[in-house]
Amino acid sequence: MAQTLSRGPVTGTALQANAAKRKPFLLDLYGTAVGKKYVMAITGLVGIGFVLSHMIGNLKAYLGVVTEGDERMYDIDVYGEFLRELLVPILPHGYTLWLLRLGLIGALVLHLHAAWSLTQLNRKARSVKYQSERDYQVANFASRSMRWTGLIVLTFIAWHLADLTWGWVNPDFVHGAVYRNLDASLSRVPVAILYIVANIALGIHLFHGTWSLFQSVGANNPRFNRWRKAAAAGVATVIVVGNVSFPIATLSGIIDFDPDAITCCVDQEGHSE
Amino acid sequence: MSNLSNINLKIWRQDGPDSQGRFETHQIPEISDEASFLEMLDILNERLIEEGKEAVVFDHDCREGICGTCSLMIDGQAHGPQRGTATCQLHMRQFDSGAEIVIEPWRASAFPIIKDLMVDRSPFDRIVEAGGYITAPTGGAPDANLIPIPKPVADASMDAAACIGCGACVAACPNGAASLFTGAKISHLNLLPQGQAERYKRTEAMVEEMDSHFGSCTNHGECEAACPKEISIDNIATMNADYARSKFKNRKALSR
Amino acid sequence: MVNPSNKRKFKILVVGTGLAGASAAASFGELGYEVEAFTFHDSPRRAHSIAAQGGINAAKNYQGDGDSVHRLFYDTVKGGDFRAREANVHRLAEVSVKIIDQMVAQGVPFAREYGGLLANRSFGGAQVSRTFYARGQTGQQLLIGAYQQLARQIGLGNVKLWNRIELVDVVTVDDKCAGIVTRDLMNGEVQSHAGHAVVLATGGYGNAFYLSTNAMACNVTAAWRAHRRGAAFANPSYTQIHPTCIPQADDFQSKLTLMSESLRNDGRIWVPKDADETRPVAQIPEDERDYYLERIYPSFGNLAPRDVSSRAAKRAVDAGQGVGPLKNGVYLDFAESINRLGLDTIVERYSNLFEMYERITGEDPRESPMRIYPASHYTMGGLWVDYELQTTIPGLFCIGEANFSDHGANRLGASALMQGLSDGYFVLPYTIAPYLSDLLNKPIPETTHEAFVTAEKEARDRFQGYLDIGGTKGPDHFHRELGRIIWDYCGMDRSQIGLEKALAEIPALHAEFKKDLRVTGSGSSLNQTLEKAARVDDFFELGILMCQDALTREESCGGHFRSEHQTDDGEALRNDDDFAHVTAWEWSGNPSEPIEHREKLEYEVVHFATRSYK
Numbered sequence A: 001m002a003q004t005l006s007r008g009p010v011t012g013t014a015l016q017a018n019a020a021k022r023k024p025f026l027l028d029l030y031g032t033a034v035g036k037k038y039v040m041a042i043t044g045l046v047g048i049g050f051v052l053s054h055m056i057g058n059l060k061a062y063l064g065v066v067t068e069g070d071e072r073m074y075d076i077d078v079y080g081e082f083l084r085e086l087l088v089p090i091l092p093h094g095y096t097l098w099l100l101r102l103g104l105i106g107a108l109v110l111h112l113h114a115a116w117s118l119t120q121l122n123r124k125a126r127s128v129k130y131q132s133e134r135d136y137q138v139a140n141f142a143s144r145s146m147r148w149t150g151l152i153v154l155t156f157i158a159w160h161l162a163d164l165t166w167g168w169v170n171p172d173f174v175h176g177a178v179y180r181n182l183d184a185s186l187s188r189v190p191v192a193i194l195y196i197v198a199n200i201a202l203g204i205h206l207f208h209g210t211w212s213l214f215q216s217v218g219a220n221n222p223r224f225n226r227w228r229k230a231a232a233a234g235v236a237t238v239i240v241v242g243n244v245s246f247p248i249a250t251l252s253g254i255i256d257f258d259p260d261a262i263t264c265c266v267d268q269e270g271h272s273e
Numbered sequence B: 001m002s003n004l005s006n007i008n009l010k011i012w013r014q015d016g017p018d019s020q021g022r023f024e025t026h027q028i029p030e031i032s033d034e035a036s037f038l039e040m041l042d043i044l045n046e047r048l049i050e051e052g053k054e055a056v057v058f059d060h061d062c063r064e065g066i067c068g069t070c071s072l073m074i075d076g077q078a079h080g081p082q083r084g085t086a087t088c089q090l091h092m093r094q095f096d097s098g099a100e101i102v103i104e105p106w107r108a109s110a111f112p113i114i115k116d117l118m119v120d121r122s123p124f125d126r127i128v129e130a131g132g133y134i135t136a137p138t139g140g141a142p143d144a145n146l147i148p149i150p151k152p153v154a155d156a157s158m159d160a161a162a163c164i165g166c167g168a169c170v171a172a173c174p175n176g177a178a179s180l181f182t183g184a185k186i187s188h189l190n191l192l193p194q195g196q197a198e199r200y201k202r203t204e205a206m207v208e209e210m211d212s213h214f215g216s217c218t219n220h221g222e223c224e225a226a227c228p229k230e231i232s233i234d235n236i237a238t239m240n241a242d243y244a245r246s247k248f249k250n251r252k253a254l255s256r
Numbered sequence C: 001m002v003n004p005s006n007k008r009k010f011k012i013l014v015v016g017t018g019l020a021g022a023s024a025a026a027s028f029g030e031l032g033y034e035v036e037a038f039t040f041h042d043s044p045r046r047a048h049s050i051a052a053q054g055g056i057n058a059a060k061n062y063q064g065d066g067d068s069v070h071r072l073f074y075d076t077v078k079g080g081d082f083r084a085r086e087a088n089v090h091r092l093a094e095v096s097v098k099i100i101d102q103m104v105a106q107g108v109p110f111a112r113e114y115g116g117l118l119a120n121r122s123f124g125g126a127q128v129s130r131t132f133y134a135r136g137q138t139g140q141q142l143l144i145g146a147y148q149q150l151a152r153q154i155g156l157g158n159v160k161l162w163n164r165i166e167l168v169d170v171v172t173v174d175d176k177c178a179g180i181v182t183r184d185l186m187n188g189e190v191q192s193h194a195g196h197a198v199v200l201a202t203g204g205y206g207n208a209f210y211l212s213t214n215a216m217a218c219n220v221t222a223a224w225r226a227h228r229r230g231a232a233f234a235n236p237s238y239t240q241i242h243p244t245c246i247p248q249a250d251d252f253q254s255k256l257t258l259m260s261e262s263l264r265n266d267g268r269i270w271v272p273k274d275a276d277e278t279r280p281v282a283q284i285p286e287d288e289r290d291y292y293l294e295r296i297y298p299s300f301g302n303l304a305p306r307d308v309s310s311r312a313a314k315r316a317v318d319a320g321q322g323v324g325p326l327k328n329g330v331y332l333d334f335a336e337s338i339n340r341l342g343l344d345t346i347v348e349r350y351s352n353l354f355e356m357y358e359r360i361t362g363e364d365p366r367e368s369p370m371r372i373y374p375a376s377h378y379t380m381g382g383l384w385v386d387y388e389l390q391t392t393i394p395g396l397f398c399i400g401e402a403n404f405s406d407h408g409a410n411r412l413g414a415s416a417l418m419q420g421l422s423d424g425y426f427v428l429p430y431t432i433a434p435y436l437s438d439l440l441n442k443p444i445p446e447t448t449h450e451a452f453v454t455a456e457k458e459a460r461d462r463f464q465g466y467l468d469i470g471g472t473k474g475p476d477h478f479h480r481e482l483g484r485i486i487w488d489y490c491g492m493d494r495s496q497i498g499l500e501k502a503l504a505e506i507p508a509l510h511a512e513f514k515k516d517l518r519v520t521g522s523g524s525s526l527n528q529t530l531e532k533a534a535r536v537d538d539f540f541e542l543g544i545l546m547c548q549d550a551l552t553r554e555e556s557c558g559g560h561f562r563s564e565h566q567t568d569d570g571e572a573l574r575n576d577d578d579f580a581h582v583t584a585w586e587w588s589g590n591p592s593e594p595i596e597h598r599e600k601l602e603y604e605v606v607h608f609a610t611r612s613y614k
């Protein structure tokens, strides 16, 4: 892609292209930018699915304490256990969740790889930048900051796992005590702010991403095209409002871990029994 | 009819593809608002020649907005500030007295600068050569009315075919992608009944040729906004859909 | 005929990749010839054919309104004011039918009816609807079709394309065309190319007028250089002035823009009766408006043919009745049609033209009438060719607007596209074979032949010469002055006195050009000033020939109107006894003393008649 000008007659330009190339179908598709965008869109869609269900699951935090048999527990903790029990007895305890996690990890890796290689391609496609200021007409903040919002989300994912999955950065982390851990984490103001910022970034990423993925997979129907922008705004809003509500609710005391309210499975000091 | 005065031009000058370029400033003390933008540059050039300086090189030909030869990034917008208008159709009444106007060439690695404001857009030709045609050797065609084409289909095809190959879409795209140009060409032919036989072969070949020159689409929509023919980015979706299908269909066809 | 396996032994050089050149090069490639195509554009898709708006004629009779090959043939001969070769026109009319089939098969999205069949319109005053169109962009769509076929052949390796390369000379060896000399616009390199045959498809010379509807780069160089090497130039004074263009707005205007003739279907042309009219348009009452076309030509009215309505507009403006700030136009008014059919219908029909008009003039034609004035548009004259499209230099062929063949003294609307494609797709690929078959297995001169070497040197010297003059004025200045002379004296209205004046002024200006031209920059990198200088140089010599031809043709016919030869009410007066011939000029070495040859026109089928549109 260097700036070279070749002179002389042009001929036979389509002959090399006809040489048979036999690559497995998916690799073949992934070989071009359009193919990579399919991968971004599909993995992005997986991500959206995850984020949406994750957010809806987390809403259970608002349901407070429920009675399960003769034990009183936080509803969200029940939900956590439910996830681990998914598809038992077809698969043993925890297996389905791990399969889902593997799927998500795979999707994330692919999404990142595609994003990275397309970014490289695009850098090369304009090796010399405009020397005067561009006056963009429709490209918006969301579409132009995908790489940044994506990176913020990535950092956040790492923090989030360290905080609420592995507990490395969570004070007195208790495995399985989702409600407690959530409260412990988000009660720290800087963490709450990180949570809010990251989710707004996620919302911005998804505002462009959701609209963009229809284009990328060629879902093109004049009848619903005009709804695409609205759908994107909808998805982004729902996710941001839902997710941002948790730190706010925690700071304002709506989510507040009370060890006396439950009989299972966390003790007064917050240790697992 | 009235006159504009004191237009300051900041124009990119560059001797050749590998040379270092620079902005040069020139003044237009007085110009009629009926003049076209390129006529303003003509006047500047006549003056430069009379002063013994080299004229500013810029591409142009029909000056009717149809040949796609003119280009120019004007004040950060491909083809300047007027929507749906090629540079050659832009008139000075779009500007105000005392304005500073910055003029740059299209910038994309696939469009090397030949000189000053002129770039080489031949990768577009390579994309068409790769498959942007319907194979119909001279003489063998059946009667033109043998295949009726519903008017909406013919109209949609014509909408896409209106592309003038100017390259503004690439210039405006933050990624230097040529998806609008390629998508428009693919839609034009893929929509028509005549274009069906080669539909997937064409799409695969053109997309892959495009890929070897240009960046990738991230759906900003800047291309559509810059396009002098207001070609819709729906054509990009059509291209993407047909590309994925081509990967199935062409394989099937090959394995037969 | 040439046997298929022998075709690859012949190399054909096609110069120009407009409709005519692209279709010819693609067809040669398909047939198996070795083809090299040349264009000074960056891509074949930029050729000026792209700008044609209105449509393309074909005797399909899809509308069942009684059209036929014979009728199209007759209309074309009559429209050309009986100055075209009958046989050529008949072949054109026959082939027209195949062109539409071919273009549709290639994917040209012509306009269609709701039933899915092709739509037609009546155009340029034809009495039948035989014009096929693709919105206001017919030329664009046809050229893209031909370009695609050419691109396919390039991709397959059957055609070599040289872009941004300009022909600067034609080379003959033993009185046969041996090849061409070109100049690479990007680096100034001059190079020779040898071939068995050379085809010129380099378009028309309307830019001799400086202001015209042609693209800025259109020029006569290729044809003129061939002329200087022995190809006869036929009927240079037959130029077409198109009646509906946007009038000039100021002195430094670079080109004029055509507003499709189809507007005349719904627009009424008028000027104020009073030359001193100062009221705004809307306040001029009906009875103080002169709808002059409707008044003079009641049966054709606003649809009178191009030459007739152009002259009528000129008369109105010359009488001081012109409109607009410079009083250099006439009104084309849609008010009545808008009242009758509704604004929506009119806007739907012409929206892209209305928008274009508004972009250029800043006025909205829905609210106030358009202003229009005639402008140079097309050139019927060109290199003389025989029935096989061969020029007077054996092995040099000429197609499309660059030749003189089919339109006589006036071209009908929507017939140029038809001719270009007919020549390129259906005529030349077959008529070239007899010439080639004689050359089978015989060696042809190579580019090391001294004729090539000399021609290359001459070309280098010529271009260096422009750089060396070091005068004070750029080429545009001279082009503008030249254009003014040609327009004033060899435009819509020509007279002996005027033409003689022009024949004195042009050589004087040319001499000044050679003394006072200034070309800045160098000859070894892209230099548009230098390109322009060479083209203007050739326009000077052509301009002289145009005036000479106009002076010699002592009659009025088609686009050529001599004020000495008109009827009492100002209509063209043809002289079939003395001038039913083609004038083919031979280069003598002195531009002011060309040698005249005549080809008598024999009419076997049609009979002379006076065109009347009253």
Ligand SMILES: Cc1cc2nc3c(=O)[nH]c(=O)nc-3n(C[C@H](O)[C@H](O)[C@H](O)COP(=O)(O)OP(=O)(O)OC[C@H]3O[C@@H](n4cnc5c(N)ncnc54)[C@H](O)[C@@H]3O)c2cc1C
Residues within 6 Å of the ligand: C015, C016, C017, C018, C019, C020, C021, C038, C039, C040, C041, C044, C047, C048, C049, C050, C051, C052, C053, C054, C055, C056, C057, C138, C139, C165, C166, C167, C168, C201, C202, C203, C204, C213, C214, C215, C218, C219, C221, C222, C258, C377, C378, C399, C400, C401, C402, C413, C414, C415, C416, C417, C418, C420
């Ligand atoms: C505004 C406008 C509207 C028109 N509308 C209609 C219409 O509605 N219907 C109709 O039938 N006709 C119309 N015409 C006329 C018609 O478009 C042209 O006559 C026709 O397209 C000419 O085609 P061509 O192939 O002969 O030449 P062009 O298309 O002009 O092509 C010339 C080619 O030659 C090349 N060339 C020229 N000189 C050289 C050189 N020295 N070296 C290398 N290459 C060279 C150029 O690069 C170009 O590729 C219109 C014309 C104009 C100007």
Ligand code: HEM
Residues within 6 Å of the ligand: A037, A038, A040, A041, A042, A043, A044, A045, A046, A047, A048, A051, A108, A111, A112, A115, A146, A147, A149, A150, A151, A153, A154, A205, A206, A208, A209, A210, A212, A213, A214, A216, A217, B217, B218, B219
């Ligand atoms: C981990 C960090 C992430 C990075 C660096 C990242 C980066 C990107 C980038 C660069 C794009 C390309 C924009 C485009 O081509 O239009 C993109 C698109 C997208 N991303 Fe992400 N992203 C990340 C995480 C996510 C997550 C977690 C989700 C889901 C919730 C997501 C959903 C999407 C979607 C739906 C698209 C649109 C795909 C398309 O255009 O077809 N991304 N991402």
Ligand code: SF4
Residues within 6 Å of the ligand: B162, B163, B164, B165, B166, B167, B168, B169, B170, B180, B181, B184, B223, B226, B227, B228, B229, B230, B231
């Ligand atoms: S799609 Fe539009 S901007 Fe792009 S090349 Fe075609 S006309 Fe120009």
Ligand code: FES
Residues within 6 Å of the ligand: B060, B061, B062, B063, B064, B065, B066, B067, B068, B069, B070, B086, B087, B088, B089, B164
């Ligand atoms: S000069 Fe032809 S489109 Fe602008």
